[in-house]
Amino acid sequence: MAESTILWIDLQPTLHCLNKRVAQLLSRSFLVQRWSFQHDLDESCTVDTVHKLLKTSLEEVSEPVHLIGHGISGTVACLFAEKYPRLVKSLTMLSVDTLSANHWSSHYLKMRSQQSCSRTAILTYLSSLLFPRSNQRANEIFPCLLAKCLDTEFLQGSIFNQAKIDNLRAPDMPTLVLNGNSDILLDSNCHERWFKTLKSGDRYLRMQKGRHFFQFNQAQQVAHSISSFIQMVPGLWFDQEININDFTFFARG
Structure with missing residues (x-):
């Protein structure tokens, strides 16, 4: 290398x-x-x-x-x-x-525990704050990307990693x-x-x-x-x- x-x-x-x-x-x-x-x-x-x-x-x-x-x-x-x-x-x-x-995942989990909104609504709102407002198609995709991370990938505070x-x-x-x-x-x-x-x-x-x-x-x-x-x-x-x-x-x- x-x-x-x-x-x-x-x-x-x-x-x-x-x-x-x-x-x-x-x-x-x-x-x-x-x-x-x-x-x-x-x-x-x-x-x-x-x-x-x-x-x-x-x-x-x-x-x-x-x-x-x-x-x-x-x-x-x-x-x-x-x-x-x-x-x-x-x-x-x-x-x-x-x-x-x-991290965005810990921010999401905090919002999820404090708000009565659905997961989709929270992720849509969070995406609007985390990502640039580039175009409508991208704004539709970003919440889906975050949702997939929550379900399948390494995140602090998720079920995969509870350790501080x-x-x-x-x-x-x-x-x-x-x-x-x-x-x-x-x-x-x-x-x-x-x-x-x-x-x-x-x-x-x-x-x-x-x-x-x-x-x-x-x-x-x-x-x-x-x-x-x-x-x-x-x-x-x-x-x-x-x-x-x-x-x-x-x-x-």
């Missing part, structure tokens, strides 16, 4: 279609591979189970990889990088808070956190929580007007920022071609 290999951690295969454009753009400069995980409906699964499987996969390659993950996948990738730093060259997280409970996930801190390797500025799951103090744990050379970027799945409709900007970061690992990075008006920028170092 080449040194500049990106491994996209995918614990929710149903939602991979939302990451696909960014992965395709990154593949112009890097070898991009996808590590997907899915289990049987009646199979018990924990973060440790995922870590053991991922560790086995990465021990078969010759060089550390650049890990990328969105949402719960990014959370699990961060915990893995902290646990097995020799296997990870850099870490990029999209739509991830240091508070590990801030530890809150996050930046691991030893270079780390990029890329969040949406209009993500309802991440409160205004999210960047301050990350700033307290990020190291010199790490980066935190906020996509202007970005919602939880901002990579779906802002793929060019997302791919550009990730590429610029990885190309400068190890060390600090700053790419003059990045349009600073597209981001809220926080740097530590």
Whole structure:
């Protein structure tokens, strides 16, 4: 496996279609591979189970990889990088808070327990907040994608994973956190929580007007920022071609 290999951690295969454009753009400069995980409906699964499987996969390659993950996948990738730093060259997280409970599934479960609305109504409303309002057809599909995740895939707080996930801190390797500025799951103090744990050379970027799945409709900007970061690992990075008006920028170092 080449040194500049990106491994996209995918614990929710149903939602991979939302990451696909960014992965395709990154593949112009890097070898991009996808590590997907899915289990049987009646199979018990924990973060440790995922870590053991991922560790086995990465021990078969010759060089550390650049890990990328969105949402719960990014959370699990961060915990893995902290646990097995020799296997990870850099870490990029999209739509991830240091508070590990801030995921769309936990938000859904909270709404479901407090509202008398149907599952379909809640998912339709939640989708309107999480996804960009791109077109009518897409708005019809998004709730169905989330419903499939709830039924079949790895989710914190689901019947598959009742165990509490530890809150996050930046691991030893270079780390990029890329969040949406209009993500309802991440409160205004999210960047301050990350700033307290990020190291010199790490980066935190906020996509202007970005919602939880901002990579779906802002793929060019997302791919550009990730590429610029990885190309400068190890060390600090700053790419003059990045349009600073597209981001809220926080740097530590």
